[in-house]
Amino acid sequence: MSDGEDNRSLAGWWTRVRRAWFGGGAQGDRTDATFAEDVVYTSKAVRRLIEAMHVFPSPVILDLGPVIGSNVTFLGEHLNCKVHLEDLFSDIDGLVRRSPDDSLAPFLATRLAQEPASVDAVLAWDVLDYLDAEEAAALVARLDRLLRPGGLVMAFFTTVLVDDYAYRKYIIEDADHLRHRRVPFARQPNQVWLGGDVERLFASMEVVDSYLLTHHQRETLLRRPAVARQKG
């Protein structure tokens, strides 16, 4: 149990229920754990994404993570694709170190310059964990604009807040395993996005698959429907 959690209060009860149901800690319920330096974990979403992408003859993929050569090679060999590499972590790191108190929302609202409806899949990894609600909404609005109808977003969400100024590089070992490698970063994970939070954040998209994994992470695949959904 984390510090300050009240066993008797309704809030304490709700925190425990949320953790039991959704596998994570509530917002502000930060553990003193840190990320492992370099560990291989099972992934469910990568294979699912690769399989889903086969309906596109030559998909266009937008990778928001750091540049990882072996991931590019993997995607090229499996998907016959074009990959836009947009290292948001590098940009966020630089901006936050220069101006720690400034919101990233204006930057994220304009950062990705691809043509509207030109992308078939977005590898968002866990970048949303490092953003507040306003910043995340700005990024998701941008992704929604870039995705073609039927396009997919692969996003990871932590279920436990760690006390670690670091992010993780996700290196594709194979379709079922990702190597998580810790990299120092200007921010630490900002909040736990629960299932309902994710659905609200991606209100214009539908959740295709959501995998709650034992390493305190939820892998989620979302799809932009062929017909636009009403927000709300």
Add this chain to the structure above:
Amino acid sequence: MSPAEIVSSIEKPPAERGMALIGRSVVIKGELDGSEDLTIEGHVEGKIELRDHTLTVGQNGRIKAQVFAKSVVVLGELVGNINASEKVDIRDAGSVDGDIIAPRVAIAEGAHFRGSIDMQRKGPVPAKAGGPAPSAVTVPAAVTQLTPRVGS
């Protein structure tokens, strides 16, 4: 050729290996067209065409150009788009800012890249989602064995 002779020939500078070399002090602005492998250690700005040959941007090379070649190896800095019919290889100290079109691309850990990579090939591509990821970064076997693999 014996293994020792092969190693010896690789260690020789490009010019001694029968390759064209643009040296560190050379600055070229304009169009560079060739029909042999080329190593650039100097500065080139404009356009480079080596359609059936390999361009190597050496550690000291600084290129600001559109590049068309069979293969491109980058150990220095390249700003501009690359169109390679076989492979682009960005080594660990290499830096590329621009878009790449090539069927195979290798980016070493530590390399800098900003842009897009188009690996689209003509014809059907076999589906093989279960296979191991080919890696541009070689991981020593001992390290791989020591790393815990956690099931979920």
